[in-house]
Amino acid sequence: MSDTITTSDIAAPQDAAALLHRFLRRLRDRRAAQSASRPQQPADANDEQRALTLADAAMSDCLGDDDWLRRPRQVAVVGPTQTGKSSVVNWMLGAPVAEVSPLAGFTIHPQGFARGGDIDAPWTDRLFPGRRRTPRAELSRDDLVAYSLEWVAGDGCDPDAAFQVVWDTPDFDSLAATSYGDAVLESIALADVIVLVLSKEKYSDLSVWRLLRLIEPLARPLVVCVNKLTPDSAQPVLRSVRERLSEFGGEYRGAPVVALSYLERASEYPPSAAELRRVVREQMEAVDRGARAPGACRLIRAHWDAWVAPIEAETAAQHAWRDVCAEAIRAALEAYERDFLNHPQRFDTFRRAVVELSQLLEPPRTAAVLGSVRWLA
Template structure:
């Protein structure tokens, strides 16, 4: 799941960089933040799983100039956190080890991933993908043992550049200390972030900072209202903080000194797997909206290609297989039948004549190019190439229509552009496949002729009658001329000798069998053309087009990748060991 979340985040970031619609950009940025949070929370689970005694992590979060770093120093009983009156002074997650050593935090580098751990003094405003860890040299009576994180703000203008660090620090936290001032507590950014992390189920403490005596009751009531609007869990404890006049630091109330240690007892790390699934389930459908839309577009493309292929086959059947004047394949079978029906006694004379007349043909056959001239003059081949070209033209028009509909317009437009660029190559490949099909299908033509001849042998009277007709109609010359390429298939279909022979055969005792052979040949031809030309050649090439789309403006996450990730949303997750 972690790999899939990372992939989805990367694709969102790439698509966002190409997006021009401001509302879409805002929505995508929100989803990127959610994905960063989910990724970090999954890493948090791995960190817990790998640790014999997981450390307690506490994060101080809040808007700019709320006094976060000042509160961190109060909690640590030190001046470890740098403070400044300027907004946005802290721009990196800074961890302070309280009662634990740096060696105890060795697993954090794996958690932070591409973020580099640096010394606190090495942190630079020019680089945001880093964090620091520092051992607190003093004893704190307010904090349980663990790591206290001082985090950057999440609401300033510059916060977008270091927001990922804030999210990673919050996801790492086992408990959260929200710091707000009387000026900032009502800001929407505060409650947006608190709503976003509700699924992490972190025990939370609100510190109401920079108060003036007597003002807290009204603000706390308002805080409750804000909390109820943003979240569904119980309103947390609130600590009111007043400034110490000498140092300007907030004064932690004596009565609340054990509060954070008590809050740490509410942490339930063994429930982390369930919380992780809840977080993923909440956002899953929203995250995948553009991915599913692309999958739907891909399905629509497949259906559109199949529709065009079916229409192409309908044209082929109507304009060739079922056309009374254009269907030439069965006539080829009839010419082969003519060769099989040689009159006994004349066969030797005809054979010697053919040896002279058909020498070029025999040479062609030796080269494995039997009847190439037949393919070149075939009406079928010309029609198939015409149908393929018409199919691609229609498909391009359909793509333009799709581009004007819905949110996937760019996907369809780029697909249309790719189709235009590869159209000529597709047609050339189709033409070559059509010629190869036509040559290889001659075996089926010969087989049909032999079936007819074997049937005629069962009817000697009919066979002899046809032989006589064959000789008188000079059909043998037609057969030989066809072999030599002297006439084309279109001439063969309307040749008087062939018409006579076909009519006599149809009216004979084997007429019904002849029609069956012709029907079988047509069906076999239909299936072969569909599979060899329109499915394995044209359709395959068309279905591969989306795989060649540019990765940048599209998510390009396959249905298989999605199917591999989704079971992890519902599989039973065992909690971690009881801590």
């Protein structure tokens, strides 16, 4: 594929989408290179970089073939660290498949668990472009550009398997998340339904509401799940979460909120897990994959001006520089003409110098002849 982006190959809307995707990828790589050379960036620059990563993944998702478009239904379980994402994955699947740990930032790769569909079918080739599919047991902290997908046998909690693949994802708020946070955005771009897991401690973190603002234009169905609620905290925390959601428009304003009470022993099964599965199933039934492309366009439109502003500023600076140079050359030529070419004494001195120079540069025999001709001219 050529490196130059042109509009000449656009024959169909799909071509235009592919071109836009390439442009976004270029923008993303360019900004990533700039941030690497300038580590101290303002927070909103980082937000724009994340928006580009999400838009890149969302566009990539829209450009699929038929296998990809007919892939099994996907749920992405996302949230800050230690809220219980991996636990929720297990409760949804009815099997302790995702590894749970009290260590913050424990899950660092997207890990898919499938209960339906063929996990070696062609649609899986397009999962997480740029990441290597790796057996879950071989996922390593030394290789963050990896993901896993495996088949699990559930215990029949959800026999109709309305959600066929559940993705456990890394956190987006821990110190180390800057090194693997893109995986969360890529998982969101892939998902049909997003389950946002909060907890009593982490429901009001800025990172949570920033992420929701970022993904809102995609309008993917959202289920908010508040984990580790104690009897005294449940009502006020749930009220606060609903109030914050009410500040959003569209889908997120009335997003379902499921409460999961704190378990004395983490190995127990929360009674409201069945409610969570019911709500996710309900959201899944209403999924319209045709709405994904307009969602990606809304996201791109929301950030377009901020993305292209630095390029426009650079182009304007280049034009201004060209104008300054052109003016400087024009002024220099004018001065040269006035002070040397058209100046009676200096022109004479100048002509001698030119003749001497040409004699030095030309073959010895012709130099004298040329000199006298030039002198007479």
